[in-house]
Amino acid sequence: SVSAMAKQAPSFDEADLKVAAELRDQALNSSLDYEIVESLTTEVGPRMAGTPGDAAAVKWGVAKLKELGFDKVWTEPVTFTTWKRGVEMAEVIAPYPQPLVITALGFSVATPEDGLSAEIIQFDDLDALKNAPEGIAEGKIVFIKNRMERARDGSGYGPAVAARGQGASQAAAKGAVGILIRSIGTDSDRMAHTGMMRYDEGIKKIPAAALSAPDADLLENMIRRGKPVTVKMTIGAKQGGEYTSHNVIGEVTGSEKPEEYVIIGAHLDSWDLGTGALDDGAGIGITTAAAKLILGLPERPKRSIRVIMFANEEQGLVGGKAYAEAHKDHIKNIITAAESDFGAGKIWRIDSKVKPEAIPAVKQMAEVMEPLGISYGNNQAGGGPDLIPLRGKGISVFSLRQDGTDYFDYHHTPNDTLDKIDPEALRQNTAAYVIFAYLSAQMNGDFGTGFHQK
Amino acid sequence: SVSAMAKQAPSFDEADLKVAAELRDQALNSSLDYEIVESLTTEVGPRMAGTPGDAAAVKWGVAKLKELGFDKVWTEPVTFTTWKRGVEMAEVIAPYPQPLVITALGFSVATPEDGLSAEIIQFDDLDALKNAPEGIAEGKIVFIKNRMERARDGSGYGPAVAARGQGASQAAAKGAVGILIRSIGTDSDRMAHTGMMRYDEGIKKIPAAALSAPDADLLENMIRRGKPVTVKMTIGAKQGGEYTSHNVIGEVTGSEKPEEYVIIGAHLDSWDLGTGALDDGAGIGITTAAAKLILGLPERPKRSIRVIMFANEEQGLVGGKAYAEAHKDHIKNIITAAESDFGAGKIWRIDSKVKPEAIPAVKQMAEVMEPLGISYGNNQAGGGPDLIPLRGKGISVFSLRQDGTDYFDYHHTPNDTLDKIDPEALRQNTAAYVIFAYLSAQMNGDFGTGFHQK
Ligand SMILES: [Zn+2]
Ligand SMILES: [Zn+2]
Ligand SMILES: [Zn+2]
Ligand SMILES: [Zn+2]
Structure with missing residues (x-):
């Protein structure tokens, strides 16, 4: 009633x-x-x-x-x-040596103690990486350059953060030895944004870190010049x-x-x-x-x-x-x-x-x-x-x-x-x-x- | 004519x-x-x-x-x-242990390799330090908290930067073993501002660094609570x-x-x-x-x-x-x-x-x-x-x-x-x-x- x-x-x-x-x-x-x-x-x-x-x-x-x-x-x-976060450092080795500001993503594995040096291969976003041919990143460090969009409700976060969560395993699946993502953030400060990532079962665990926005810009600008860009990253993180x-x-x-x-x-x-x-x-x-x-x-x-x-x-x-x-x-x-x-x-x-x-x-x-x-x-x-x-x-x-x-x-x-x-x-x-x-x-x-x- | x-x-x-x-x-x-x-x-x-x-x-x-x-x-x-800049780290040891973001000032000497720990003594600005009694900073790390004011013509820089240039020798003259200044800058980013400092002749050279603005705030907030605040600073800088x-x-x-x-x-x-x-x-x-x-x-x-x-x-x-x-x-x-x-x-x-x-x-x-x-x-x-x-x-x-x-x-x-x-x-x-x-x-x-x- x-x-x-x-x-x-x-x-x-x-x-x-x-x-x-x-x-x-x-x-x-x-x-x-x-x-x-x-x-x-x-x-x-x-x-x-x-x-x-x-x-x-x-x-x-x-x-x-x-x-x-x-x-x-x-x-x-x-x-x-x-x-546990350990040392975290990166630098461009060639062709334009200079330091990069990075931070390890949560639960990243470490690099070898004296660092990991490899050529960078750049992708627009996680989908571009997923859709790339098998083996394309063999022996390389993947760099995902997608930018998060600013919004009152934070709606830019979801689409961008997938690169952080899944990038490492997707990169490893294409043969990569490491991954650097543009920080999931809306600033242009020279600080990298940390946050969780996860490794898929059965895929090699590779070290994963975020570059600050200005450092991601820098890598893009170097890559645009057409010469191979080699980066050394050193991550000392470990599971406790x-x-x-x-x-x-x-x-x-x-x-x-x-x-x-x-x-x-x-x-x-x-x-x-x-x-x-x-x-x-x-x-x-x-x-x-x-x-x-x-x-x-x-x-x-x-x-x-x-x-x-x-x-x-x-x-x-x-x-x-x-x-x-x-x-x-x-x-x-x-x-x-x-x-x-x-x-x-x-x-x-x-x-x-x-x-x-x-x-x-x-x-x-x-x-x-x-x-x-x-x-x-x-x-x-x-x-x-x-x-x-x-x-x-x-x-x-x-x-x-x-x-x-x-x-x-x-x-x-x-x-x-x-x-x-x-x-x-x-x-x-x-x-x-x-x-x-x-x-x-x-x-x-x-x-x-x-x-x-x- | x-x-x-x-x-x-x-x-x-x-x-x-x-x-x-x-x-x-x-x-x-x-x-x-x-x-x-x-x-x-x-x-x-x-x-x-x-x-x-x-x-x-x-x-x-x-x-x-x-x-x-x-x-x-x-x-x-x-x-x-x-x-040459070397390692630069600082942390509050007591009463509230947490890391601090610092950067060495140009031409600072180093601390001992395993760092320098001492109680903080705070001054409003360089003049307050200059006017303080002899020996007031004996064995302590001086912290100068003065803030630079924002201005189109940069006129806030001159008055503030004296703390960077002269702070170390003024602090040493009062017995200090180290000095931390609030960064000479107008931002509130967690980045410290470097820049030159100079040692006066005949006065002990003590290590000198700048705290980022948020870290200077943090020290102020800790000090306001009234308990002695102990900081450890480690500076590896050296003259080449x-x-x-x-x-x-x-x-x-x-x-x-x-x-x-x-x-x-x-x-x-x-x-x-x-x-x-x-x-x-x-x-x-x-x-x-x-x-x-x-x-x-x-x-x-x-x-x-x-x-x-x-x-x-x-x-x-x-x-x-x-x-x-x-x-x-x-x-x-x-x-x-x-x-x-x-x-x-x-x-x-x-x-x-x-x-x-x-x-x-x-x-x-x-x-x-x-x-x-x-x-x-x-x-x-x-x-x-x-x-x-x-x-x-x-x-x-x-x-x-x-x-x-x-x-x-x-x-x-x-x-x-x-x-x-x-x-x-x-x-x-x-x-x-x-x-x-x-x-x-x-x-x-x-x-x-x-x-x-x-
Ligand atoms: Zn969070
Ligand atoms: Zn949260
Ligand atoms: Zn200049
Ligand atoms: Zn300058």
């Missing part, structure tokens, strides 16, 4: 919408989010999975959540194989042993249905080159500060809110997978979830992945965000990388989409540092997250579950 | 002003300037004084000037003591032997008074970190392309024009000093001179240092530049760093002042690469230089000589 459907349709009490608006305005007047990122980047800095920085970050996360007065703070183990890090979790425990909870989170690990301010210190600051504002209310929300600082997102969403596995028997307790992992630009849109009957409620939530410049988008949210494993188990998710126009200027480079964060934009993010978290914890009804993933 | 004065007042023939305007428009339609910088940065790249890149640059310069058809091409020796490089000179030989000549020039050397596109490949491209346009005229100008590619500007104006010394007996042959050494931004003003009677002629010259957005400034031109020694011998000079708003974002860093040059702005520079060089070679009368330097 119509009345039964109405009963099931999720909604928010007027009083809760009012509190959400107040929390939003408090967020806009608080610098706690920035203080948290400043603390993480200053007191911990780089925190690549499996390094001492990783351990320091876990310790920092637990201490910070306790210091902020979360009702419960705990960790859950996350185990993975580590990778098993390591157990931890997801760090802080809970605002609900007053009515404490077992039901909303997840807001970010990943605590970073790459090693920068201090991980944008990726993903910003997300840690935003979500932790949002929950802290809710802790400041006179009473706890009806449901719980969990801030999850995921371990080792960078090298394979390992923390996200571990959380989904550890909580697989209680997936229904997760009301909904959103991860902040796209830097510190302002949020401009909120997308959902909820049951159709819940969309009117999402739009009500979006209205509270409207003064922040945020409008409702669509019902095809992804929710964030560490939520992929939980999404696979059917949870509803939200994407609070940030302006990522500049994100890939700094992404996975030494330039990912605190000065790149605009405190005002960060506050706007926190304001949106506190609305999302508080209203989701207070809502009448639910966002649904059992969504299929594409 | 009035008529005698009028006779002596320099002037330009109408026909010459017309040719100058034509040359200007040709320059705006030529990409030769950019092609020259592209060639230098691609085929030579970094060319720090005394390195193989220096030798390659001299070879390149001679070949390029010959290829372009200069009437005479020759080199003149320039001898100096070299400096004597080396003889060369000024490379190309001449457009005058048709009437070939022994009289106008100098346009730039420095051929660069620091080692970038490819020296802005500093000073741009100047090489601008001045060489300007002279080449004059070579393309149906007849040679009355006087000669010399393009001088100065050796080793960076480590003490050595090429400029050598030229002044070698030509000291024929200073009067130098009609006037201008060096391009401030990047590739558009020229917005022309200043002169000429006899007062010549100022109306300079204003006529400036009128030809007006369509380029250039106006006459004043009669207090400096002329450029490599012209300082010639200025000391009384020559007239011109400063074609470039927009340097962004210059110190890249100055002396790995980021000084070709992509930072806007080809259109470069052409505007060439257009101004060709007007200056041609009209000066054609003028009736002279700009005067015997100017005293402040």
Whole structure:
């Protein structure tokens, strides 16, 4: 019946919408989010999975959540194989000797200790390499020169990053002894962008590195002159042993249905080159500060809110997978979830992945965000990388989409540092997250579950 | 008498002003300037004084000037003591261990091979260090945190750079064992800016390096927490032997008074970190392309024009000093001179240092530049760093002042690469230089000589 459907349709009490608006305005007047990122980047800095920085970050996360007065703070183990960056150098040997700036891609194997010298063979992009004749790169170093395009939504990343992930095995399949890609980034700084790559089974593992944009330009300019270009690359990276890090979790425990909870989170690990301010210190600051504002209310929300600082997102969403596995028997307790992992630009849109009957409620939530410049988008949210494993188990998710126009200027480079964060934009993010978290914890009804993933 | 004065007042023939305007428009339609910088940065790249890149640059310069058809091409020796950059690393040891990005300052001594660890003592600027009590930095590493201000005319450089030049000896005088300065630059990229420093006689030589801006921020943030901050720095730099490089000179030989000549020039050397596109490949491209346009005229100008590619500007104006010394007996042959050494931004003003009677002629010259957005400034031109020694011998000079708003974002860093040059702005520079060089070679009368330097 119509009345039964109405009963099931999720909604928010007027009083809760009012509190959400107040929390939003408090967020806009608080610098706690920035203080948290400043603390993480200053007191911990780089925190690549499996390094001492990783351990320091876990310790920092637990201490910070306790210091902020979360009702419960705990960790859950996350185990993975580590990778260690070693020396990384490259230079043009001939015809125009000069140094090149590179960085090894995550999980690259090493070159021989005294380097690998070979002629360069250039490809426009990964497809050109895939479509090239067998053996074309025999004994050579493949250079893929494709450029990532700048976009607010980061949509240039997907097409470009395939060269990073798959380039090495595709190159090896054509006989190459090494691969250099133009960095997956939108800047023209002389810094190379790291990030994960993977070797296909049964294909020779060859060393893989990214050139900074100016160095990729340089190689192109040399190659255009028509003489063979010989490059020497030296990579000292190696796989390490098993390591157990931890997801760090802080809970605002609900007053009515404490077992039901909303997840807001970010990943605590970073790459090693920068201090991980944008990726993903910003997300840690935003979500932790949002929950802290809710802790400041006179009473706890009806449901719980969990801030999850995921371990080792960078090298394979390992923390996200571990959380989904550890909580697989209680997936229904997760009301909904959103991860902040796209830097510190302002949020401009909120997308959902909820049951159709819940969309009117999402739009009500979006209205509270409207003064922040945020409008409702669509019902095809992804929710964030560490939520992929939980999404696979059917949870509803939200994407609070940030302006990522500049994100890939700094992404996975030494330039990912605190000065790149605009405190005002960060506050706007926190304001949106506190609305999302508080209203989701207070809502009448639910966002649904059992969504299929594409 | 009035008529005698009028006779002596320099002037330009109408026909010459017309040719100058034509040359200007040709320059705006030529990409030769950019092609020259592209060639230098691609085929030579970094060319720090005394390195193989220096030798390659001299070879390149001679070949390029010959290829372009200069009437005479020759080199003149320039001898100096070299400096070699070695390993350069730093890290915070306590209380928050993490790496720091540094670069050694030119002519810094090394630390012990396994590094130098000491507590940091922070000063606001060089004056604060100078005014501090005796012995205040005993056994410590001094950190000077002053920031350079951005300005179109680069006026923030002078006040800030004193910390780089004099910081080490001032710190050593207070007992310090090392010094770190915030990079002299206007960017917030995680790249340190190198550049010369000097040790005072009779004071202990301590290792000196610059921190990137984000790393200087990081140190400040750590220090603000109040606990002692210990840094380890490792510098492997050392002084090398004597080396003889060369000024490379190309001449457009005058048709009437070939022994009289106008100098346009730039420095051929660069620091080692970038490819020296802005500093000073741009100047090489601008001045060489300007002279080449004059070579393309149906007849040679009355006087000669010399393009001088100065050796080793960076480590003490050595090429400029050598030229002044070698030509000291024929200073009067130098009609006037201008060096391009401030990047590739558009020229917005022309200043002169000429006899007062010549100022109306300079204003006529400036009128030809007006369509380029250039106006006459004043009669207090400096002329450029490599012209300082010639200025000391009384020559007239011109400063074609470039927009340097962004210059110190890249100055002396790995980021000084070709992509930072806007080809259109470069052409505007060439257009101004060709007007200056041609009209000066054609003028009736002279700009005067015997100017005293402040
Ligand atoms: Zn991330
Ligand atoms: Zn990342
Ligand atoms: Zn210079
Ligand atoms: Zn310089």
